[in-house]
Amino acid sequence: MTRFTLLAGAALLALATSAAASSFVATTDTLGGLVANASESTSDITSSFNDDKIVLAARDDAASFVASAGGIRGAQLEAALRHIRTQAPQVRADDLQLAQAILAL
Template sequence: MHYLRLTSIAVLLTASCAASATSFVVTTDTLGSATVGTTDTTSDISSSFGDDKIVLAARDDAASFVASQGEIRGARLEAALQHIRQQAPQLQADDLQLAQAILVL
C-alpha cells in the first residue's frame, strides 16, 4: 500500500511539473509575440510622431489607458489615436499598442 501511495505522488508530481513547464512556454511565447508587435508599433510611431504636440499631450491619458487595461479613455488619448490613424493609415495596431507606443515617446 505504501508503494502505491508513493507511485501516485510521483505521477502527480511529474504531471504538475509538465503542466507548469507548458504554461511557462505558452506564457513566454505570448509575451514575446506581444512585445514584438509593440516594438514594431513603437518604432513606427516614435519615428513619425516623436515631436507631435497632439500625441505628446496624450501621454497621461495613455498611461491611464494602459494601466486600466483599456477601461479609462481620456479625451487627449482619443484625439491622439484619431490623429495617428489619419496620419499613418498603414499602421496595423490596436488602441492598447498605440497607447504603449505613446508612452515610450
C-alpha cells in the same frame, strides 16, 4: 503482448511526439511573427510622432489607459489615436499598443 504490437505502439508514440514538436514550432513561429510586427508598428509610431503636440498631450491619458487595461479612455488619447491613424494608416496596432507607444515617446 506480441512483438508486432509493441513495435506498432512505439512507432505511433514516435509519430505523435514528432507531430507535437512540429505543431509547437509552428505556433511559436506564428506568435514570434505577431510580436515582431507589433513591435515594428509601435517603433514606427515613436519615430514619427516624437515631436507631435497632439500625441505628446495625450501622455497622461495614455498612462491611465494602459494602467486601467483600457478602462479609462481620455479625450486627449482619443484625439491622439485618431490623429495617428489618419497620419499613418499603414500602422496596424490596437489602442493599447498605440497608448504604450505614446508612453515610450
